[in-house]
Amino acid sequence: MAGTPSPLPRWAPTPSPSRPLWRPWGGGTPDANNHHQPGGRGGGTGSTSWWSLASGVFAWGGRGRHRGTASSNEAAAAGDDRACGVVPGRSGCELQAVVVPSSAADADDPRAFLTWEDVGVTVAGGGPRGAPDVRILDGISGHARPGEVLAIMGPSGGGKTTLLDTLAGRLGPGMNKTGLILINGRLEKLAYGTSAYVTQDNMLMSTLSVREAVYYSAQLQLPDTMPLPEKRAHAERVIREMGLADAMDTRIGGRITKGISGGQRKRVSICIEMLTRPRLLFLDEPTSGLDSAASYHVMSHIARVAARDGMTVVAAVHQPSGDVFELFHGLCLLAAGRTVFFGTISDATEFFTLNGFPCRHLRSPSDHFLRTINKDFDEETVESSKTKRKTAAEAIDILATAYRSSDYFEKTTDQIIEMKNMDGASFRRREQASFATKLLVLTRRSFLNMHRDIGYYWMRLAIYMGIGICLGTIFYQVGYSYSSIQSRCSIIMYTVALLTFMAIGGFPSFVEDVKVLIRKERLSGHYGVSEFVISNTLSATPYLSVIAVLPGAMLYYLSGLTKGVDHFIYFVMVVCICCLLVESMMMVIAAIVPDFLMGIIVGAGVQGVMMLNGGFFRLPNELPKPVWKYPSYYISFHKYAVQGLYKNEFMGLSFPSDQLVESNVTISGIQVLKDKLQVEMGYSKWVNLAILCGMMVIYRMMFFAIVKITEEIRQKMGGKRGCVR
Numbered sequence: 001m002a003g004t005p006s007p008l009p010r011w012a013p014t015p016s017p018s019r020p021l022w023r024p025w026g027g028g029t030p031d032a033n034n035h036h037q038p039g040g041r042g043g044g045t046g047s048t049s050w051w052s053l054a055s056g057v058f059a060w061g062g063r064g065r066h067r068g069t070a071s072s073n074e075a076a077a078a079g080d081d082r083a084c085g086v087v088p089g090r091s092g093c094e095l096q097a098v099v100v101p102s103s104a105a106d107a108d109d110p111r112a113f114l115t116w117e118d119v120g121v122t123v124a125g126g127g128p129r130g131a132p133d134v135r136i137l138d139g140i141s142g143h144a145r146p147g148e149v150l151a152i153m154g155p156s157g158g159g160k161t162t163l164l165d166t167l168a169g170r171l172g173p174g175m176n177k178t179g180l181i182l183i184n185g186r187l188e189k190l191a192y193g194t195s196a197y198v199t200q201d202n203m204l205m206s207t208l209s210v211r212e213a214v215y216y217s218a219q220l221q222l223p224d225t226m227p228l229p230e231k232r233a234h235a236e237r238v239i240r241e242m243g244l245a246d247a248m249d250t251r252i253g254g255r256i257t258k259g260i261s262g263g264q265r266k267r268v269s270i271c272i273e274m275l276t277r278p279r280l281l282f283l284d285e286p287t288s289g290l291d292s293a294a295s296y297h298v299m300s301h302i303a304r305v306a307a308r309d310g311m312t313v314v315a316a317v318h319q320p321s322g323d324v325f326e327l328f329h330g331l332c333l334l335a336a337g338r339t340v341f342f343g344t345i346s347d348a349t350e351f352f353t354l355n356g357f358p359c360r361h362l363r364s365p366s367d368h369f370l371r372t373i374n375k376d377f378d379e380e381t382v383e384s385s386k387t388k389r390k391t392a393a394e395a396i397d398i399l400a401t402a403y404r405s406s407d408y409f410e411k412t413t414d415q416i417i418e419m420k421n422m423d424g425a426s427f428r429r430r431e432q433a434s435f436a437t438k439l440l441v442l443t444r445r446s447f448l449n450m451h452r453d454i455g456y457y458w459m460r461l462a463i464y465m466g467i468g469i470c471l472g473t474i475f476y477q478v479g480y481s482y483s484s485i486q487s488r489c490s491i492i493m494y495t496v497a498l499l500t501f502m503a504i505g506g507f508p509s510f511v512e513d514v515k516v517l518i519r520k521e522r523l524s525g526h527y528g529v530s531e532f533v534i535s536n537t538l539s540a541t542p543y544l545s546v547i548a549v550l551p552g553a554m555l556y557y558l559s560g561l562t563k564g565v566d567h568f569i570y571f572v573m574v575v576c577i578c579c580l581l582v583e584s585m586m587m588v589i590a591a592i593v594p595d596f597l598m599g600i601i602v603g604a605g606v607q608g609v610m611m612l613n614g615g616f617f618r619l620p621n622e623l624p625k626p627v628w629k630y631p632s633y634y635i636s637f638h639k640y641a642v643q644g645l646y647k648n649e650f651m652g653l654s655f656p657s658d659q660l661v662e663s664n665v666t667i668s669g670i671q672v673l674k675d676k677l678q679v680e681m682g683y684s685k686w687v688n689l690a691i692l693c694g695m696m697v698i699y700r701m702m703f704f705a706i707v708k709i710t711e712e713i714r715q716k717m718g719g720k721r722g723c724v725r
């Protein structure tokens with residue numbers, strides 16, 4: 001679905017000469033610097049002069065704006081909406097000559113002029129085989145420029161999200177794109193920190209508070225050269241700017257507990273993406289779920305930052321209030337995947353009037369546009385209308401056709417051509433936190449999340465304790481009789497199978513983590529898969545150790561398994577590694593299967609099969625050779641775990657033989673292992689443990705490889721297709 005961000009990267013951060021994120025890093029946060037330096041972005045002196053020139057060049061004509069001048073920046077910093085908002089009474093847009101940026105500062109951190117031409121998106125038909133492709137976008141052209149907010153508007157299902165996904169290089173699998181998308185006239189593979197995308201679904205860690213979520217993100221995204229207190233201050237400032245001061249310490253909530261509201265979640269997502277002040281910001285319905293006042297404040301803040309920092313903003317907006325609508329510099333109206341209009345807001349009103357759809361007095365233009373082109377309720381309109389009014393489908397046809405042959409279309413085309421001739425400097429990778437910092441922050445965040453989410457480990461610990469007591473009391477002091485051999489084997493198998501099987505209980509929580517990783521933070525380049533894998537291992541190990549030690553001790557000593565602390569330690573180590581191993585296996589499943597219910601079913605199925613051919617239910621030599629013995633028996637981790645624990649248990653013990661068959665004979669533990677249990681005795685129990693560790697590492701590497709390969713395939717598919725990534 002277009003609305004769902006794909007698990008694939010928008011861009012792959014490429015190593016390149018880095019520069020400090022905020023220059024010069026004079027002890028102040030970027031905003032602080034800007035407030036004190038009205039004309040410049042974080043101290044870039046040359047940028048102002050170029051910016052005033054370029055913004056003059058690219059201003060949507062006649063709007064009377066003077067963005068980029070010292071005075072407008074002062075006004076913007078002081079919160080004057082007129083500095084970035086709309087001045088009423090503007091006329092149509094006029095294109096002026098394009099000036100190529102030349103100053104050193106801009107060469108270092110160029111602004112983004114984004115153009116797209118004749119963009120089409122199709123998706124394979126969902127019907128029977130051979131069904132034609134469904135066209136979602138059809139020949140869309142437009143542009144967005146620095147310091148301005150372009151609104152993509154249209155009825156629900158019109159293709160707004162698809163267009164944003166296309167521009168941001170995040171189209172889902174199975175969707176094919178045509179057309180050309182350029183930044184500053186180039187096919188640009190954007191480096192880290194240059195662009196950000198706030199998607200419709202807010203993927204946030206539900207256990208964190210607003211402050212923690214933004215602060216952790218700041219620690220991940222901002223460079224190590226920025227002192228921690230400043231990162232914290234910057235995070236808090238961004239939160240306040242989004243009107244979230246009161247919700248600062250409220251948990252985000254979601255799966256289990258109710259937390260902040262939908263509108264607040266959206267604002268947290270915006271905060272996180274705006275931390276680094278990207279050059280290009282895509283917003284999908286930033287105002288949905290907000291009341292009109294909040295929408296206005298959020299959008300005016302974004303517009304202000306855009307004007308101040310020369311950020312290019314493209315926002316898909318559903319139903320803007322009049323005030324919000326006034327803030328937009330440009331408008332792209334989409335309906336049924338076609339461009340109904342692209343240009344300035346005043347031009348749009350004029351265009352609708354000229355083509356027979358005038359806006360009624362006192363009706364908001366945005367309402368008028370959307371009502372005219374929403375064809376979802378055409379049937380109802382036709383039935384209820386006494387007069388022979390045009391249906392929205394007819395209106396879309398008329399307007400889309402009229403637009404293609406209008407002056408507005410020509411203007412847009414001319415502007416695109418001018419922008420394509422831009423030849424600014426390449427975007428450089430912004431400096432980010434170091435690998436070690438990211439690892440530390442992620443481990444801390446993940447540890448906190450595991451602690452707060454009772455579904456992750458605490459519930460499991462409680463159940464395991466209960467099971468430990470049940471098992472320990474049912475097999476209370478098994479003793480050393482012949483039948484105790486069977487009992488010992490049962491305890492071992494049950495422990496290995498059940499404790500690991502229940503790892504799927506924590507799967508929903510884990511999938512949430514993976515979603516945040518794969519669908520959001522990884523795509524945004526905040527950190528890599530390796531950091532995630534290592535930090536997850538580090539943060540999970542203490543919990544899994546507790547889970548293995550406490551219930552393990554109870555059942556071990558209650559049931560009277562072989563004596564000796566060293567034997568107990570081995571027992572606990574195997575159980576702990578098995579839990580880590582199964583979690584790693586579930587990681588692989590989470591990377592392949594997108595949904596947690598499906599993941600649980602697949603995980604349970606895979607473990608069920610492994611359990612069956614682990615050598616307990618059917619002795620190893622009796623397993624059918626094809627498939628079950630080779631290779632399944634050797635792949636099953638149960639084999640190595642159970643056999644290791646068997647060795648730990650039986651070596652050194654002796655039992656009276658089966659008195660019914662032969663009396664007064666004892667059998668050694670080794671005989672039990674070799675003959676009765678058919679354990680592979682060529683190697684020690686420590687080798688079993690090492691194999692389990694190796695399997696755990698292999699599964700984690702598989703997860704890493706799957707995410708990487710998926711990314712690679714996606715990039716190859718995207719290839720040099722001229723999309724922003």
Ligand SMILES: Nc1ncnc2c1ncn2[C@@H]1O[C@H](COP(=O)(O)OP(=O)(O)O)[C@@H](O)[C@H]1O
Binds near residue numbers: 160
């Ligand atoms: N993967 C897909 N397969 C089939 N149809 C899709 C897919 N993604 C989006 N669409 C369709 O494309 C149209 C535009 O979707 P979208 O861009 O999400 O609309 P908007 O954001 O304007 O509400 C919708 O009719 C939607 O059903």
Ligand SMILES: [Mg+2]
Binds near residue numbers: 003160
């Ligand atoms: Mg949408």
